[in-house]
Amino acid sequence: MGSGRWSTDVYEAAARLRGGASAFAHSDSGARNVHPALNPFGVGARESRDSAEHPESLAIAVLFDVTGSMGAVPRALQAKLPQLLGLLLRKGYARHPQIMFGAIGDATCDRAPLQVGQFESDNRMDGDLERILLEGGGGGQKTESYELAMYFMARHTLADCWEKRRKRGYLFIVGDEMAYPKVKPREVRAVIGAELAEALELRAMAAELTQRWDTYYILPEGAAYAGDGQVLGFWRALLGQNVIELADLDAVCETIALTIGLGEEAIDLDAGLADLADVGSAAGPAVSRALTLIGASHGQLVAGAGPAALAGPPGTGGSAGGDGQHRSGDDDLDFPSGNIRL
Amino acid sequence: MTDHVIVVDLGYGDAGKGGIVDWLCSQPAALGAGGRPFHAVVRFNGGAQAAHHVISPGGRAHAFAQFGSGTFSAGVRTYLSRFMLVDPLAMTAEAAHLTELGVPGPYELVTVDRDALLTTPYHQAANRAREAARGAGRHGSCGMGIGETASYALLHGADAPRAGDCAAPRTLNRKLSLLRDRLAADAGFPRRATPPPAAVAAAYRAWAGRVTLADEEHLVRLLRAGPVVFEGAQGVLLDEWRGFHPYTTWSTTTFANARTLLARSGESALRLGVIRCYMTRHGPGPFVTEDPTLDLPEPHNRGGRWQGPFRTGHLDAVALRYATQVCGGADAVALTHLDSARRRAGELRVCRAYLAGGQRVTRIAPGPDRDLAYQERLTGMLLAARPVYDEADRPAARDWPEAVAEIVGAPVLVRSDGPGAAAKTACLTGVSR
Numbered sequence: 144m145g146s147g148r149w150s151t152d153v154y155e156a157a158a159r160l161r162g163g164a165s166a167f168a169h170s171d172s173g174a175r176n177v178h179p180a181l182n183p184f185g186v187g188a189r190e191s192r193d194s195a196e197h198p199e200s201l202a203i204a205v206l207f208d209v210t211g212s213m214g215a216v217p218r219a220l221q222a223k224l225p226q227l228l229g230l231l232l233r234k235g236y237a238r239h240p241q242i243m244f245g246a247i248g249d250a251t252c253d254r255a256p257l258q259v260g261q262f263e264s265d266n267r268m269d270g271d272l273e274r275i276l277l278e279g280g281g282g283g284q285k286t287e288s289y290e291l292a293m294y295f296m297a298r299h300t301l302a303d304c305w306e307k308r309r310k311r312g313y314l315f316i317v318g319d320e321m322a323y324p325k326v327k328p329r330e331v332r333a334v335i336g337a338e339l340a341e342a343l344e345l346r347a348m349a350a351e352l353t354q355r356w357d358t359y360y361i362l363p364e365g366a367a368y369a370g371d372g373q374v375l376g377f378w379r380a381l382l383g384q385n386v387i388e389l390a391d392l393d394a395v396c397e398t399i400a401l402t403i404g405l406g407e408e409a410i411d412l413d414a415g416l417a418d419l420a421d422v423g424s425a426a427g428p429a430v431s432r433a434l435t436l437i438g439a440s441h442g443q444l445v446a447g448a449g450p451a452a453l454a455g456p457p458g459t460g461g462s463a464g465g466d467g468q469h470r471s472g473d474d475d476l477d478f479p480s481g482n483i484r485l
Numbered sequence: 486m487t488d489h490v491i492v493v494d495l496g497y498g499d500a501g502k503g504g505i506v507d508w509l510c511s512q513p514a515a516l517g518a519g520g521r522p523f524h525a526v527v528r529f530n531g532g533a534q535a536a537h538h539v540i541s542p543g544g545r546a547h548a549f550a551q552f553g554s555g556t557f558s559a560g561v562r563t564y565l566s567r568f569m570l571v572d573p574l575a576m577t578a579e580a581a582h583l584t585e586l587g588v589p590g591p592y593e594l595v596t597v598d599r600d601a602l603l604t605t606p607y608h609q610a611a612n613r614a615r616e617a618a619r620g621a622g623r624h625g626s627c628g629m630g631i632g633e634t635a636s637y638a639l640l641h642g643a644d645a646p647r648a649g650d651c652a653a654p655r656t657l658n659r660k661l662s663l664l665r666d667r668l669a670a671d672a673g674f675p676r677r678a679t680p681p682p683a684a685v686a687a688a689y690r691a692w693a694g695r696v697t698l699a700d701e702e703h704l705v706r707l708l709r710a711g712p713v714v715f716e717g718a719q720g721v722l723l724d725e726w727r728g729f730h731p732y733t734t735w736s737t738t739t740f741a742n743a744r745t746l747l748a749r750s751g752e753s754a755l756r757l758g759v760i761r762c763y764m765t766r767h768g769p770g771p772f773v774t775e776d777p778t779l780d781l782p783e784p785h786n787r788g789g790r791w792q793g794p795f796r797t798g799h800l801d802a803v804a805l806r807y808a809t810q811v812c813g814g815a816d817a818v819a820l821t822h823l824d825s826a827r828r829r830a831g832e833l834r835v836c837r838a839y840l841a842g843g844q845r846v847t848r849i850a851p852g853p854d855r856d857l858a859y860q861e862r863l864t865g866m867l868l869a870a871r872p873v874y875d876e877a878d879r880p881a882a883r884d885w886p887e888a889v890a891e892i893v894g895a896p897v898l899v900r901s902d903g904p905g906a907a908a909k910t911a912c913l914t915g916v917s918r
Contacts, residue, residue, distance in 0.1 A: 151606060153680040156574040159581050229589035235559075421706070
């Protein structure tokens with residue numbers, strides 16, 4: 144191989160690039176069903192546990208919409224997300240992160256309405272990313288089964304950071320559509336294999352979820368409903384300011400990592416934005432506004448009323464209605480912290 | 486603010502730039518007290534053929550080629566500027582090794598200028614086909630297609646694949662196919678001996694999904710965010726215009742490219758020249774002070790199949806003064822391999838004059854800018870020159886920094902007494918400016 148220190152064999156390089164995940168191996172193999180490793184049916188709970196090596200684990204889950212409206216975004220996420228762990232550790236944003244990746248589809252018509260990997264402390268979760276089936280389906284009503292994923296996260300995860308230390312984990316949902324208004328027992332039974340006595344209202348679901356998970360919604364540019372006022376308003380009504388418009392998909396890991404860094408008080412906003420600029424991301428200004436609000440809210444407990452209590456029901460023309468007004472600056476401040484503590 | 490530093494080898498390369506960059510980046514404050522640490526390394530010449538050896542904190546060696554040599558220090562990123570020739574395939578092998586050494590997520594550390602040229606398997610095939618045809622008249626190429634990459638870009642600028650093309654699949658495929666066809670015909674290698682463009686394009690696209698592509702504005706931000714090290718490749722005596730033609734490299738190895746990049750931000754930098762206590766050279770070409778009887782340890786640099794043997798010789802004050810002059814002077818020196826100087830005290834000499842054409846020569850006069858005919862005449866003169874030594878000119882170990890500072894006309898700011906950052910120390914010896 145000549146005197147070059149590093150092999151330039153194209154096939155070896157391709158294998159290395161695949162080996163590091165982002166290979167879409169499962170989807171590209173022609174698979175049409177959820178990989179067994181990611182099937183939520185009958186799993187009981189996904190666990191994030193402390194260990195000798197990681198005595199203070201911090202659970203982090205990233206679930207992204209894999210339906211057609213997202214266009215090329217899921218593939219880009221599959222390529223970028225393996226960098227998240229390294230980024231958190233390298234920047235010192237979190238000491239013992241345990242990351243889980245998963246995917247969200249549409250329970251009313253998809254083959255893969257929900258896919259969930261395992262919480263891992265090393266790069267094994269990259270394997271889960273590879274196994275995610277990219278659906279390309281979805282119903283075209285601007286709605287996907289986010290509520291089912293929220294239900295799974297609320298009731299079918301066990302995280303030591305919460306169980307032992309009453310410290311919430313982080314949940315990031317990356318998507319471009321709205322959730323269905325209720326968690327339906329039929330779908331819970333069919334997809335997760337669990338019994339739910341009666342349908343759960345979305346707002347109650349969100350309130351339950353955010354007790355244990357500091358939950359963020361990320362709407363990436365390049366998705367069909369990016370910049371859609373109705374979609375943004377919907378999530379702001381549900382999660383308050385924990386809604387991030389992501390202008391630069393390349394910066395998805397940095398955005399997630401910064402959010403965690405702010406939450407962990409490992410950095411302040413200025414340092415975080417400098418880090419973002421460092422990677423050459425053009426997302427700085429866009430992320431900056433979202434993170435400014437998030438950054439400002441940390442350290443303040445919001446007791447009692449969550450944003451869901453202030454906003455009208457999603458999609459009913461309440462203050463979160465589809466007029467897009469909440470995209471402009473100060474309106475966001477109408478919503479208190481999305482970190483609901485009930 | 487001049488916290489930035491440009492690190493350039495004033496000889497024929499291999500003086501230990503990697504170790505110096507690694508040490509700089511490991512310091513809590515850039516240079517001097519109170520400052521901030523270096524947070525990025527910028528490559529501004531050459532390509533994947535660079536091999537800057539650094540010992541990892543875990544004690545393992547890594548040959549930095551397309552990652553900055555500061556990578557072992559947490560938080561230090563790499564920017565491959567538009568002057569860099571990028572080889573994505575080689576980078577994947579290097580990244581895999583870095584991962585093995587405990588660098589988490591190496592790709593996320595790298596930002597590549599979209600304008601940077603790509604070195605492909607087709608350039609390598611052409612490089613090797615031509616070098617093989619030259620036989621004994623080899624130029625000392627390293628066989629990685631660096632020269633082919635540069636020359637193809639000169640001839641067919643718009644068709645030359647660049648990093649930014651990896652984000653445009655159709656353009657990338659077209660450029661790679663055209664490149665293979667042209668080079669196969671021109672250099673005379675069989676097309677089927679090289680991988681199909683589709684396979685290369687697929688790997689490049691996957692690579693582009695892992696690193697960050699950016700424009701030069703990125704560098705402006707890096708420079709404003711904190712101190713940056715500009716890491717040169719090869720050495721000033723191999724410079725494409727100022728080296729001894731044709732035994733040169735296809736790149737500008739002086740401070741010039743780095744200063745061009747800095748000028749855009751209105752920033753300046755300390756020019757740090759790296760020098761060993763003795764000279765080395767990879768492959769053929771003038772080397773007046775070569776001394777095969779010097780048996781110095783060289784764990785990383787061995788003769789390459791394409792590059793020729795690794796040669797050692799005594800410190801060449803005449804050549805080093807020339808190097809300093811053609812790059813407009815240096816502000817400071819990093820002096821390396823002082824451990825060898827100590828072990829071989831009395832054996833290592835300093836050459837201050839040549840005997841050439843029956844005359845005593847103490848200075849190589851720089852010629853007009855970009856005059857390769859002049860450079861070629863220098864080469865002829867140097868190939869025939871013999872070193873003149875003063876028998877007493879064998880510096881004791883402690884006198885080396887002073888001696889080198891006097892030759893370069895700049896103080897020694899960093900000394901290296903062995904591999905690893907722990908063997909480097911800041912000092913201030915010699916000429917004060």
